[in-house]
Amino acid sequence: MPTPSNSSTRNCNQMPPILTVEGLTKTFQMHHLGQSLMAFEDLSFTVSPGEFLLLSGPNGVGKSTLLRTLYRSYLPVAGQIRYDSREGVIDLAQAADIDIAHLRRTEIGFVTQFLTARPRVPAEDIVAEPLRLAGHSRDDALKEACHWLKTFGVKQDLWRAYPTTFSGGEQQKVNLARALILPQRLLLLDEPTASLDVGAREALVTRLADLKSQGVAMIGVFHHAADVAHLIDRDIRLKPKELSDVA
Amino acid sequence: MTALAKQPPQLVRTRPLMTLNGISKTYDDVTALDDVSAQVYPGEVLGIVGESGSGKSTFLRLMNLQETPDSGSYHLDLPDLPDNLFTLDRFERRMLCARQIGIVYQNPHEGLLMTHSSSGNVAERLLIAGERRFHVLREKAQSALEASEFPIPRMDAPPIELSGGMQQRVQLAKAIALEPAVLLLDEPTTGLDVSVQALVLDTLKRLQQERRITMVLVSHDLGVIRTMADRVMVMRRGQVVEDGLVDQVFQDPQHAYTQQLVHAKL
Numbered sequence: 130m131p132t133p134s135n136s137s138t139r140n141c142n143q144m145p146p147i148l149t150v151e152g153l154t155k156t157f158q159m160h161h162l163g164q165s166l167m168a169f170e171d172l173s174f175t176v177s178p179g180e181f182l183l184l185s186g187p188n189g190v191g192k193s194t195l196l197r198t199l200y201r202s203y204l205p206v207a208g209q210i211r212y213d214s215r216e217g218v219i220d221l222a223q224a225a226d227i228d229i230a231h232l233r234r235t236e237i238g239f240v241t242q243f244l245t246a247r248p249r250v251p252a253e254d255i256v257a258e259p260l261r262l263a264g265h266s267r268d269d270a271l272k273e274a275c276h277w278l279k280t281f282g283v284k285q286d287l288w289r290a291y292p293t294t295f296s297g298g299e300q301q302k303v304n305l306a307r308a309l310i311l312p313q314r315l316l317l318l319d320e321p322t323a324s325l326d327v328g329a330r331e332a333l334v335t336r337l338a339d340l341k342s343q344g345v346a347m348i349g350v351f352h353h354a355a356d357v358a359h360l361i362d363r364d365i366r367l368k369p370k371e372l373s374d375v376a
Numbered sequence: 377m378t379a380l381a382k383q384p385p386q387l388v389r390t391r392p393l394m395t396l397n398g399i400s401k402t403y404d405d406v407t408a409l410d411d412v413s414a415q416v417y418p419g420e421v422l423g424i425v426g427e428s429g430s431g432k433s434t435f436l437r438l439m440n441l442q443e444t445p446d447s448g449s450y451h452l453d454l455p456d457l458p459d460n461l462f463t464l465d466r467f468e469r470r471m472l473c474a475r476q477i478g479i480v481y482q483n484p485h486e487g488l489l490m491t492h493s494s495s496g497n498v499a500e501r502l503l504i505a506g507e508r509r510f511h512v513l514r515e516k517a518q519s520a521l522e523a524s525e526f527p528i529p530r531m532d533a534p535p536i537e538l539s540g541g542m543q544q545r546v547q548l549a550k551a552i553a554l555e556p557a558v559l560l561l562d563e564p565t566t567g568l569d570v571s572v573q574a575l576v577l578d579t580l581k582r583l584q585q586e587r588r589i590t591m592v593l594v595s596h597d598l599g600v601i602r603t604m605a606d607r608v609m610v611m612r613r614g615q616v617v618e619d620g621l622v623d624q625v626f627q628d629p630q631h632a633y634t635q636q637l638v639h640a641k642l
């Protein structure tokens with residue numbers, strides 16, 4: 130089973146954690162096989178505001194699964210994910226869907242490798258959407274969206290185009306602009322740099338450093354960990370289990 | 377091991393707009409709905425999926441107060457309404473639906489008078505709500521048709537002369553003409569060809585974002601639910617087998633039936 134090992138700690142400011150994970154366990158029950166697959170078991174760790182936690186480990190060890198479980202795209206089978214929201218402490222492992230939806234709009238962000246573009250929605254509107262949902266006017270939201278599209282190096286003639294036809298890297302830039310436009314309190318990152326050129330990688334790292342200094346807590350998997358080496362406070366290394374199938 | 381049970385909302389203090397509790401409905405010896413409950417929060421889109429005959433349309437017709445269940449209650453969190461809307465009489469139901477509940481059916485024949493003008497179909501809604509001035513009727517019908525992205529030069533053509541996509545836009549205009557609190561959609565794009573379907577979904581999405589209309593969307597098309605809904609309820613044989621946030625239900629389905637449904641589509 131994967132076990133976390135805190136290999137490096139250079140965190141001195143001991144803010145109380147924003148996230149406290151205890152005994153977190155995720156198995157996938159695959160009914161058609163009559164089997165379940167253990168992704169990770171009994172994980173415990175904490176993250177404080179402004180802390181940057183690197184998740185590492187070999188392919189298939191459960192890094193993405195852990196991030197998705199924290200975001201509640203996956204449902205855990207045991208353990209707690211205590212999150213210190215602006216409105217009080219809540220266990221994300223068991224929170225109501227409506228509370229999770231609320232936190233995703235206001236406090237918890239997830240940056241993935243892939244853009245989920247909707248047909249016939251221009252790039253600038255996709256990027257502006259989180260601000261619109263948070264109640265900003267269309268003009269303000271679009272202005273901010275264009276700023277971030279520019280920062281991540283999306284050519285201006287693409288801002289009003291539909292990203293469904295963009296290159297992989299361009300889509301990823303739109304995705305990042307959207308995911309990072311609204312400062313969240315907890316940011317989950319799953320290989321956000323995978324298909325980016327150097328310029329966009331630098332812009333991303335600058336934005337992450339900025340968010341970190343504003344107190345945003347981050348947990349991330351990075352394909353090129355060297356890019357973010359100077360941001361990392363702690364490292365959680367997931368280790369593969371001997372045998373992952375349980376009857 | 378099974379997933380941890382979810383707890384009641386703690387952070388979101390908003391009351392649900394729609395609360396349906398313990399709804400059962402039987403036709404002769406067919407059980408269409410068996411103890412179904414649902415809550416829909418203001419501004420959200422609840423998707424309902426499930427194989428045909430699972431009770432989705434029946435549930436929507438009950439939400440539209442077209443029928444009365446054998447048991448169960450239905451509350452809308454709006455002023456001056458009883459705890460259980462099924463206690464309302466026919467006339468009260470008609471008035472409430474005209475003002476607060478819009479519906480779009482899969483089959484336009486169910487929602488429209490096919491040989492009356494499209495604008496007239498929309499205006500009928502306004503008439504029920506008491507509007508009598510001709511120019512106001514016409515203006516409001518036109519603006520509802522515009523919001524539904526219906527081609528205005530054709531607004532006086534009867535639905536029977538229009539394409540399927542346009543018929544659905546007339547239904548939609550009629551449904552939103554009085555800015556209802558709730559919009560019910562029963563397979564609104566089923567049967568349209570894919571590109572028309574995408575356009576109609578765009579219109580719905582835009583309306584939802586601009587007006588924050590609360591929607592309940594029935595579809596057997598998981599792609600439609602994925603792009604439109606915030607939460608989804610999976611039905612089978614009149615019961616809810618699973619419900620959750622859309623990304624969760626599609627990426628980590630818990631029930632054997634949902635897994636089969638999701639994997640069949642991938």
Ligand SMILES: Nc1ncnc2c1ncn2[C@@H]1O[C@H](COP(=O)(O)OP(=O)(O)OP(=O)(O)O)[C@@H](O)[C@H]1O
Nearest residue numbers: 157166168187188189190191192193194195627628
């Ligand atoms: N939705 C799912 N249903 C069933 N099994 C899953 C699901 N998601 C992940 N898994 C399984 O869980 C295990 C961990 O996968 P995960 O994607 O978390 O690995 P990872 O550490 O992110 O790997 P990589 O470095 O390749 O991205 C794998 O065996 C994977 O097949």
Ligand SMILES: Nc1ncnc2c1ncn2[C@@H]1O[C@H](COP(=O)(O)OP(=O)(O)O)[C@@H](O)[C@H]1O
Nearest residue numbers: 403406407408427428429430431432433434435
């Ligand atoms: N008016 C009706 N009279 C008799 N049986 C009905 C009626 N409406 C629905 N049913 C039955 O109830 C069950 C659920 O139907 P329905 O709600 O239309 O399913 P869905 O919309 O999920 O396909 C089916 O077995 C159907 O035949």
Ligand SMILES: [Mg+2]
Nearest residue numbers: 192193194319
């Ligand atoms: Mg991964």
Ligand SMILES: [Mg+2]
Nearest residue numbers: 432433434562
């Ligand atoms: Mg039906």
